[in-house]
Amino acid sequence: MCGILGMVSKDSFSVRELVSRLQRLEYRGYDSAGCATAEGFLRRKVGSISGFLASLPEDAAPDATTCAAIAHTRWATHGGIAEQNAHPHCAGDVCIVHNGIIENFLELKEELELKGAIFRSETDSEVIAHFLQQYAAEPDLHKGMQDLMERLHGTYAIIALRKGDPRLWVAKKDSPVVLGIVGSGGSASADGYSSYIVSSDIFAFSDLTRKAVFLEDFQYLMIDAKSARLYDRKGKQLPVKPKEFHWESHNGGKMHYEHHMIKEIYEVPDVARNLEESLAGPQAASLSRMISLLRESSRIILLGSGTSYHAALLGRHLLTAAGLDAYAYASTDFDASMARSHDAIIAISQSGETMDLLVTLKAIAARPDRGDIRIMGLVNVPHSSIERMADCCIRVEAGQEVCVAATKSFANQIVALLTLAKAFGFKTTYARLPLAEVIEQAEPVAQEIAPWLASKQSMYIIGAGACYPAAMEMALKIKEVSYIHAEGMLAGELKHGTLALIEKDVPVIAIIPDAKSHTVSSVKEVEARGASSVLVAGADKAELGLKGKALFRVPAGSDAEVSLFAAICGQLIAYYTAKHLDRPIDKPRNLAKSVTVL
Incomplete structure (x- = not known):
């Protein structure tokens, strides 16, 4: 869920460049953000990455450039949304960023406190920094990483950095982490490149390279300005085999x-x-x-x-x-x-x-x-x-x-x-689905009913057969971006209890592939009790014999094709309802794009 990022380069780069790259991962979490450099610069802030970026020093500042750094954008799991819970977490000279959940962190915390560790956050992640600090006197963190993987229970992608040491240490179990290799190198391995970027996702560096190394569970990396070395949990060096990948280098912005x-x-x-x-x-x-x-x-x-x-x-x-x-x-x-x-x-x-x-x-x-x-x-x-x-x-x-x-x-x-x-x-009915036509015809209807839907506290979306999944998906979209309760359900189940909640002007959105659908009867039942129906149908109101406050007329087709068309209508309904309510549509509260924790 969180986004982690680490950069090592032969040439210095600014912390603003680091955090600008972190913005490419903001869909993974946006509760707080932070970064740390090998020179000892540390900054954390609650809120969006854009707000964090604005708080950073200008590139000309003495502490604004580095050759090795880590950064993090958080989706809160353990501990509230507060600066002390933001990453990186540091103990002595060791700073870490982490994505995942450490299941035995309380046991480790008690053990480390007995050794004198002082914890400053409510997170599970802080135990990683204190654990690795035990190895700060060592010339490297090889033993620390091996012992860490032996002791941690749970899921993790970890990047660790020591003050005064321009190397990154990376470990993985279950949570995703990938190494991007930037520039031209002298071998088929990962040696001699201009810079290395380690991240939760290839999109963090897809604008710079098409070469990546995907870590597997219980592997760790040591990355410096000249090379990246891969090891198993026992410290045995493994071959590094970069893969070519093809992915969008830019999302094109919102245009x-x-x-x-x-x-x-x-x-x-x-x-x-x-x-x-x-x-x-x-x-x-x-x-x-x-x-x-x-x-x-x-x-x-x-x-x-x-x-x-x-x-x-x-x-x-x-x-x-x-x-x-x-x-x-x-x-x-x-x-x-x-x-x-x-x-x-x-x-x-x-x-x-x-x-x-x-x-x-x-x-x-x-x-x-x-x-x-x-x-x-x-x-x-x-x-x-x-x-x-x-x-x-x-x-x-x-x-x-x-x-x-x-x-x-x-x-x-x-x-x-x-x-x-x-x-x-x-x-199927169509050799090529008329998806552009669906969007073109549905958008003005979605815009028209959005103010009415936005005034409601609850609504119901019904469908049957292949259209039931579209009802579920439409309800989910409405909940996600508008924050209005929406319940997707089988049309025939209405009369088995939910009908007690139907009263005057309650919105019921019905997905109806054709006039033969049994969902027509369910709509008549709710209309008879004062509900306002919104029809997403492959037929006109007259054919259906329904009142309908609004009609999304989609192309006729198989039930499954109509289901897809209806789901797209649902996306537009959710969008325009949320827009009317001035919701943060692209980054809804409490959610993240990639759910990489249990």
Whole structure:
């Protein structure tokens, strides 16, 4: 969830340059930010990175340049949002930044306090700094890193720095960390390059290089201005093998859009086309392999969290309709013991680093009776943990998504799942989905009803069959960015209790693929009790026989296609409702883009 960053360079760089690069990770958390240099400069501040950047010294200041530094943007887990809980945490000459959760920090804290350590924060992370400070007299931190990995229980990506020592020390277990190699070097390893950037995410340095080293669990790095050395938990040196990656170097900014969210909604048609072309071209072999593995499987399990879980629900409908035995689970609701021989597990994740999902996948992979259980990935970020551990993987090619609320990545997850289903005989209406038309027709309706929805404290979104996942996703988007309670539910379940909450002018948004849908009856029931219905439908009001305060008329198609169209309408409804309420749309409170903690 937090974003960590470290830089080492032959040439000096400014702390403002360091923190400007940290801004590329702000979607991972924005409760506080901080940085520290090898010269001893330390600064931390609650709030956004832009506010932190403004507090830093100008580049000409004596303490404004360095050759080695670390930085952090926080999503609070242990300890409140306060300066003393911001990273870096320091003990003596050791400063650290950390992403993850240390489960045995209380035990370690008590042990270190008995040795004289004085803690100044409420965080679990501070124990790492005090633990490594025990090795401050050593010429290096090799033994400290090895002992640290032996003692820590939990998840971590750690970057450590010692005052007066222009080297970074990096350790990983479960939380993502990647090394970017910048400039031209003299070998196929990681020696002799101009600078090294270690981060939670390749986007931190994708504007500077296409070479990266992806750390695996229980590995650590020592990085200086000349080289990067990789070791296992026992201190054995490992070969460093940089990989070429391709990712956006810039997100292009907001351009003429007010927020990244609306910009990314407008990018949906283009990224969907990019994915279709990729599946027919560069990813054709991966698609073919996934189809082959699915054919060999007796059962298909789709797993995801949040928005990706809703994609899994729609994927289950698609694959079941194509004649396959498919099931969908939230990552937190599926235990590794539930997987059977010859199962195909499709892990769906925008980041490819979702901790709830990775814990389950690693447990499946570690089963002695794993046998023919296949793990497959559907991810957006290349070379992510899920992609690296999967038997095969499809990248959804949505590009960098800056807004915390997923929009274009969800659309492309559905495009990928539609492609898989079509390989097994699922019939679609469109050779190319009319996504631009959906956005063009839905936007003015969303703008019109936004003030009314913004005045409400609660609303309900209903759908049936393939449209139920879109109802869930629409409700999630409304909650995420507008902070209004929204409940997505099966239309038929209304009469089993929730109908007691329906009263005059309560908004009920209904997703109706056609006039034959049973959801029509559910809408009539709520209209009869005074609710104001908003229809997202593949038919007109007259055909449906409904009043409807507003109509989002989407192109007619299969239930699954209408479900995708409705989800995009939901993105626009959420956006314009939140905009009317002047919410911080791209960075909603308490949330972060990549959930890398349990």
